[in-house]
Amino acid sequence: xxxxxxxxxxxxxxxxxxxxxxxxxxxxxxxxxxxxxxxxxxxxxxxxxxxxxxxxxxxxxxxxxxxxxxxxxxxxxxxxxxxxxxxxxxxxxxxxxxxxxxxxxxxxxxxxxxxxxxxxxxxxxxxxxxxxxxxxxxxxxxxxxxxxxxxxxxxxxxxxxxxxxxxxxx
Amino acid sequence: xxxxxxxxxxxxxxxxxxxxxxxxxxxxxxxxxxxxxxxxxxxxxxxxxxxxxxxxxxxxxxxxxxxxxxxxxxxxxxxxxxxxxxxxxxxxxxxxxxxx
Amino acid sequence: xxxxxxxxxxxxxxxxxxxxxxxxxxxxxxxxxxxxxxxxxxxxxxxxxxxxxxxxxxxxxxxxxxxxxxxxxxxxxxxxxxxxxxxxxxxxxxxxxxxxxxxxxxxxxxxxxxxxxxxxxxxxxxxxxxxxxxxxxxxxxxxxxxxxxxxxxxxxxxxxxxxxxxxxxxxxxxxxxxxxxxxxxxxxxxxxxxxxxxxxxxxxxxxxxxxxxxxxxxxxxxxxxxxxxxxxxxxxxxxxxxxxxxxxxxxxxxxxxxxxxxxxxxxxxxxxxxxxxxxxxxxxxxxxxxxxxxxxxxxxxxxxxxxxxxxxxxxxxxxxxxxxxxxxxxxxxxxxxxxxxxxxxxxxxxxxxxxxxxxxxxxxxxxxxxxxxxxxxxxxxxxxxxxxxxxxxxxxxxxxxxxxxxxxxxxxxxxxxxxxxxxxxxxxxxxxxxxxxxxxxxxxxxxxxxxxxxxxxxxxxxxxxxxxxxxxxxxxxxxxxxxxxxxxxxxxxxxxxxxxxxxxxxxxxxxxxxxxxxxxxxxxxxxxxxxxxxxxxxxxxxxxxxxxxxxxxxxxxxxxxxxxxxxxxxxxxxxxxxxxxxxxxxxxxxxxxxxxxxxxxxxxxxxxxxxxxxxxxxxxxxxxxxxxxxxxxxxxxxxxxxxxx
Numbered sequence: 001x002x003x004x005x006x007x008x009x010x011x012x013x014x015x016x017x018x019x020x021x022x023x024x025x026x027x028x029x030x031x032x033x034x035x036x037x038x039x040x041x042x043x044x045x046x047x048x049x050x051x052x053x054x055x056x057x058x059x060x061x062x063x064x065x066x067x068x069x070x071x072x073x074x075x076x077x078x079x080x081x082x083x084x085x086x087x088x089x090x091x092x093x094x095x096x097x098x099x100x101x102x103x104x105x106x107x108x109x110x111x112x113x114x115x116x117x118x119x120x121x122x123x124x125x126x127x128x129x130x131x132x133x134x135x136x137x138x139x140x141x142x143x144x145x146x147x148x149x150x151x152x153x154x155x156x157x158x159x160x161x162x163x164x165x166x167x168x169x170x
Numbered sequence: 171x172x173x174x175x176x177x178x179x180x181x182x183x184x185x186x187x188x189x190x191x192x193x194x195x196x197x198x199x200x201x202x203x204x205x206x207x208x209x210x211x212x213x214x215x216x217x218x219x220x221x222x223x224x225x226x227x228x229x230x231x232x233x234x235x236x237x238x239x240x241x242x243x244x245x246x247x248x249x250x251x252x253x254x255x256x257x258x259x260x261x262x263x264x265x266x267x268x269x270x
Numbered sequence: 271x272x273x274x275x276x277x278x279x280x281x282x283x284x285x286x287x288x289x290x291x292x293x294x295x296x297x298x299x300x301x302x303x304x305x306x307x308x309x310x311x312x313x314x315x316x317x318x319x320x321x322x323x324x325x326x327x328x329x330x331x332x333x334x335x336x337x338x339x340x341x342x343x344x345x346x347x348x349x350x351x352x353x354x355x356x357x358x359x360x361x362x363x364x365x366x367x368x369x370x371x372x373x374x375x376x377x378x379x380x381x382x383x384x385x386x387x388x389x390x391x392x393x394x395x396x397x398x399x400x401x402x403x404x405x406x407x408x409x410x411x412x413x414x415x416x417x418x419x420x421x422x423x424x425x426x427x428x429x430x431x432x433x434x435x436x437x438x439x440x441x442x443x444x445x446x447x448x449x450x451x452x453x454x455x456x457x458x459x460x461x462x463x464x465x466x467x468x469x470x471x472x473x474x475x476x477x478x479x480x481x482x483x484x485x486x487x488x489x490x491x492x493x494x495x496x497x498x499x500x501x502x503x504x505x506x507x508x509x510x511x512x513x514x515x516x517x518x519x520x521x522x523x524x525x526x527x528x529x530x531x532x533x534x535x536x537x538x539x540x541x542x543x544x545x546x547x548x549x550x551x552x553x554x555x556x557x558x559x560x561x562x563x564x565x566x567x568x569x570x571x572x573x574x575x576x577x578x579x580x581x582x583x584x585x586x587x588x589x590x591x592x593x594x595x596x597x598x599x600x601x602x603x604x605x606x607x608x609x610x611x612x613x614x615x616x617x618x619x620x621x622x623x624x625x626x627x628x629x630x631x632x633x634x635x636x637x638x639x640x641x642x643x644x645x646x647x648x649x650x651x652x653x654x655x656x657x658x659x660x661x662x663x664x665x666x667x668x669x670x671x672x673x674x675x676x677x678x679x680x681x682x683x684x685x686x687x688x689x690x691x692x693x694x695x696x697x698x699x700x701x702x703x704x705x706x707x708x709x710x711x712x713x714x715x716x717x718x719x720x721x722x723x724x725x726x727x728x729x730x731x732x733x734x735x736x737x738x739x740x741x742x743x744x745x746x747x748x749x750x751x752x753x754x755x756x757x758x759x760x761x762x763x764x765x766x767x768x769x770x771x772x773x774x775x776x777x778x779x780x781x782x783x784x785x786x787x788x789x790x791x792x793x794x795x796x797x798x799x800x801x802x803x804x805x806x807x808x809x810x811x812x813x814x815x816x817x818x819x820x821x822x823x824x825x826x827x828x829x830x831x832x833x834x835x836x837x838x839x840x841x842x843x844x845x846x847x848x849x850x851x852x853x854x855x856x857x858x859x860x861x862x863x864x865x866x867x868x869x870x871x872x873x874x875x876x877x878x879x880x881x882x883x884x885x886x887x888x889x890x891x892x893x894x895x896x897x898x899x900x901x902x903x904x905x906x907x908x909x910x911x912x913x914x915x
Contacts, residue, residue: 006172010180017187017207026199033203036184040210047177047221049229059236064206064243071247072199075254093193093884097186099891103898104182110902114174115222124226132226133233144237151241158248192883201879266877 002119005046012039026077030068037061048123177218184211198250198260202243209239276325276335277318278355281365282404284314288397296390305380308393312376312400316369323362333760334358336410336474343413348469354410356473360761363608364407364540367615371532372400374735378623379524381731382630392432392522399425403533407540412461412471415541419457419505422534423450429529430521442517449514453504460497463490477547487551495548495555499562502538507589508566508596513825515589519581523626526581531588531618536611539595543604546762550602557687560600564681564694567593569822571701575708576808576818579636580625583709587662588618590698594677597695601688603680604762605755609747610673616746617661617670620739624655627732628713632723638712640723645714647725650733652714657740659710663703664786671779672747674699679778696785703789711797 016035023029037060044053108114133141184207191204213232220228250260257265288311296304325331335357344351376396383392402425406418423446431443461471467490468476480486502508507515518530529535542549542559549555567590574586591614598607629636631648645652661668664675678699682692718725727733749757796803808815820826874885 002172006176010176013180013184014187017184017191020200020203020207021187021191021194026197026203029195029200029203033206036207037210040214043177043180043214044217047217049217049220049232052217052229052232055233055236059240060206060210064240067243067247068199068203071250075199075251075260077197077199077260087881090193090884092888093880094190096884096887096891097189097193100189100887100894101182101186103891103894104185105179107898107901108175108178108182111175114178116171116173117177117218117221118171121221124220124229129226129229129233133230137227137230140234144234148237148241151244155244155248158245159251189883189887193880193887262879265879 002046002117005042009039009042009046012036013043024079026072027069030065030072033068034061034065037065046119047117048121050123051126051129174218174222178215181211181215181218184208184214187211196261196263198253198262198265199247201262202246202250206239206243209235276322276331276357278322278335278357278408281315281318281369282401282408284318285311285397285400285404287311289394289401292390292397293394296394299390301384301389304390304393308397309373309376309380311397312369312373315365315400315404316373319362319365319369322357323366326362333362334474340410349465351411351413351471353414354472355408356410357408358761359758360540360543360608361407363612363758364536365404367612368400368403368407368533371615371619371739372403372528374738375524375528375532375619375623378527378626378732378735379522381729382524382626383522384729384731388432392429395425395428395432396525396528399429399529399534403537406537410472410474412464412473415544416454416457416461419501419537419541420454422529422537423447423454423505426450426518426529426534429525430518432521432525436520438517439520442514442520446514446518449511450504453501453511456497456500456504458501460494460501463494463497467494473544473547476545480547480551488554491548492552492554495545495552496558498541498545498548499555499559502541502596503562504538505541506535506538506592506596508538508562508593509569512566512570512589513828516582516585516821519579519585523581523622523629526585527619527622527626530585531622532615535588535592536595536615539592539599539607539611542596542599543608543762546599546602546604549599550763556600556602558600560597560681560684560691563593563596563598563600564691564698565593566590567597567698568694568701569593571698571705572818573821574705575701576815577705578638580628580638580641580709580713581622581636583638583705584618584621584625587621587702587706590702591618591662593698594674594695597681597691598677601677601680601684601691603677605758606673606676606680606751608758608762609751609754610670610677613661613669613673613743613746616739617658617743620654620658620736620743621662623732623736623739624651624658627651627728627736628655630728630732631725632720635720635723638709640720641713641718642716642720643714643718644725648714648727650727650736654733654736654740655714656710657743659706661743662706663790664699664782666779666783667748669743669745669747671783672751675779675782676751678782679775682778696782699782700785700789703786704793707790707793708797711793715798716801 013036016032016039019032020029020036023032037056041053041056041061044050044056188204188206188208188211191207192201195201195204213235216228216232216235220226220232253265254260259265288307291307292299292304296307299307322331326333336354340352340354342350342352376393379392379396383389386392399422402418402421404418406415406422409415409418427443427447430446431440433439434443464471464476468479470476470479480491504511515530515535519526521529549559570586570589570593574583574590577583577586591610595607595610595614598604598610628641628644628648628651631651632641632644635641657668661670664671674695678692678695681688681695684691796807817823
């Protein structure tokens with residue numbers, strides 16, 4: 001059971017990620033990313049992180065991806081154009097990625113006593129999580145709220161109608 | 171009984187696919203989405219280890235990552251909008267005002 | 271060493287102390303104190319020299335005195351040079367002249383330079399000169415002598431260019447120094463050859479080594495001798511390196527008297543006398559010395575015939591008389607040469623100082639054509655100068671009579687070659703007498719040609735030394751050449767003078783004196799009896815006259831052949847090779863490297879986001895590879911998780 005669930009949703013993850021790379025239209029890529037996020041939420045559940053699974057759906061899939069979709073719609077982003085491209089990106093980047101993957105994979109595969117996951121390992125309750133969050137890590141929590149405030153301010157000021165005109169007028 | 175390494179390999183793969191997307195795609199928004207993919211890959215590995223070692227802090231870290239990713243997405247998209255207003259294009263190769 | 275103290279090191283050190291005191295503090299001291307310091311130094315040296323002379327004549331010490339245990343200067347491999355002083359008859363004679371005449375000239379300078387702003391500077395340089403000259407004369411080895419040699423050249427430069435704001439004076443100083451340097455190059459080559467062949471630079475050791483090989487003549491010794499003579503020619507203004515001496519008249523007159531008449535220019539003669547052991551073995555070198563000496567004597571005398579500046583006449587006269595001294599050395603009559611050196615010091619210093627008194631008396635005018643009729647207004651100057659003029663003309667029983675005759679007589683002994691030299695010397699004596707009497711008449715007789723000058727006699731600080739030098743010019747030769755040679759023999763060797771084939775010696779004197787009389791007669795006619803004759807003669811013999819007035823255009827020839835090409839080459843090297851190619855090239859190279867590196871690195875900043883990303887990924891991959899390698903190396907093939915505990 002566990003295995004089937006894992007394979008299905010891991011497969012969905014990978015498929016969505018690949019689709020993200022291969023689609024020409026950004027909206028298709030955005031929708032593929034939603035698929036990835038949702039599959040990941042299920043995987044979190046399989047790992048016993050119920051709060052995170054919910055947060056993943058609500059925040060990532062429900063807010064961030066919606067924001068992406070709004071922007072794509074706003075900017076009327078169409079199919080990707082042919083541009084000059086960068087030779088360095090291909091010549092240097094792919095081998096680099098391959099190397100990164102190879103190193104990490106090697107380390108993971110060579111590692112011993114990693115253990116395994118099973119469904120009966122228990123779920124981390126939200127109460128447990130919030131206890132740690134609001135007792136020990138209260139300060140970071142508050143700081144993140146400030147961070148979000150700053151992000152809001154930044155986003156509003158950047159995206160304002162007058163901002164672009166200011167640049168053109170100088 | 172899924173070996174932990176499978177989860178970790180999946181996480182690594184998602185991460186590397188994100189990098190590849192960053193390198194290959196030409197649309198700014200799609201590049202940004204690849205970044206989000208990278209962040210999710212990392213989140214998965216955090217949750218995996220949190221589960222293995224019974225650490226709640228791992229999950230809280232993921233929580234914070236999500237918060238930051240949200241903030242970053244908001245600001246980043248605002249920037250993309252501003253760039254689009256200035257340059258009327260979303261092709262990343264055309265946005266090269268920073269070249270010497 | 272045993273025996274009474276000679277205080278040899280003090281002789282040069284007293285003037286050096288005077289130089290230091292006046293040089294460092296002189297500008298802040300009152301003039302009287304500066305004068306006191308400046309005069310005490312040569313007086314002190316004179317006292318010590320007199321004391322040492324007395325010790326010798328009373329038999330307390332014997333010559334030569336070679337200082338044992340002098341501090342070592344250079345000790346490298348087989349080369350050993352120390353600060354050794356040598357006191358023998360030759361150096362004692364020179365020391366007496368230097369300190370004696372030097373002291374008189376110091377007194378004179380106190381009066382002559384009384385109104386100068388650089389009073390302290392003048393005396394500092396004068397004392398410095400004394401220091402170096404004494405070192406030169408006392409030196410027991412060629413290297414220490416070279417120190418003195420160079421030092422007097424330096425002092426000469428400083429003093430010729432004393433009024434350095436005047437361009438001509440500064441240029442004259444530079445010319446003197448540069449021409450001296452050319453001669454010094456010959457001296458240096460000579461020293462190197464000495465070192466290579468003898469392994470030592472000490473004069474006594476060289477003389478001993480030569481004495482041990484009676485058959486050693488010519489060859490290397492000729493080379494050494496000629497190189498040394500080149501140095502002497504530079505310092506003592508012989509052909510072809512005499513051109514600096516007339517220009518050196520830009521300096522103050524006492525300087526001309528001391529340095530360019532009595533002492534520095536005689537250093538060349540002294541050096542040849544000191545190294546006579548080498549010259550004696552090289553007939554070729556001796557002939558060269560004699561010929562150049564005689565030629566210079568004649569050449570300079572011809573140029574002195576038409577000079578209009580009173581000091582220039584005396585300058586050419588000095589060059590001419592130095593030629594006589596070299597002639598004497600060239601015929602191996604070293605004592606005669608040194609004898610003439612001594613008498614010349616007396617009468618030439620007298621002549622220069624008297625000329626300075628005249629110049630001082632008429633407010634700085636030096637042109638003979640503007641003088642005249644001064645004998646009534648400047649009586650003491652006139653009478654002392656008369657003594658000098660008669661002396662140099664060879665008047666009987668005055669000092670130069672004895673010394674010049676000795677040289678000419680010795681020259682006559684050297685076969686037909688010597689007779690030619692004798693004839694040249696004789697003719698030069700006639701010319702000498704002529705131009706000196708010309709000067710005498712032009713300056714002191716006739717009408718005063720420039721009535722706006724108000725001649726007045728000089729103060730006694732200047733007249734005193736004049737009187738003393740006049741007395742010395744008159745009586746300085748009374749010792750006679752035989753006694754003098756006897757006195758100098760241990761230092762310069764004896765060279766028997768045979769009777770010249772039956773002609774008695776007094777006949778030579780008569781011939782020489784008659785030459786002087788003829789010269790006086792001609793000068794009397796041209797410059798006293800018929801004053802407009804010279805102009806007419808100049809008109810009818812215009813070509814020779816022009817040649818003489820332009821000094822045979824030697825300066826112009828040197829300028830065109832040597833100076834200008836040198837300047838061009840130096841400028842070319844400096845501007846193009848050094849400035850442009852080397853310095854410019856290096857700078858351009860560095861800048862080019864920076865620009866090139868920048869251009870290469872600029873490609874990196876393409877503004878292309880994806881290439882930036884690629885480089886980021888590459889960097890991350892490199893880091894990961896490194897970390898992975900470290901991890902694998904540390905843990906071997908299997909990696910164990912430490913876990914989180």
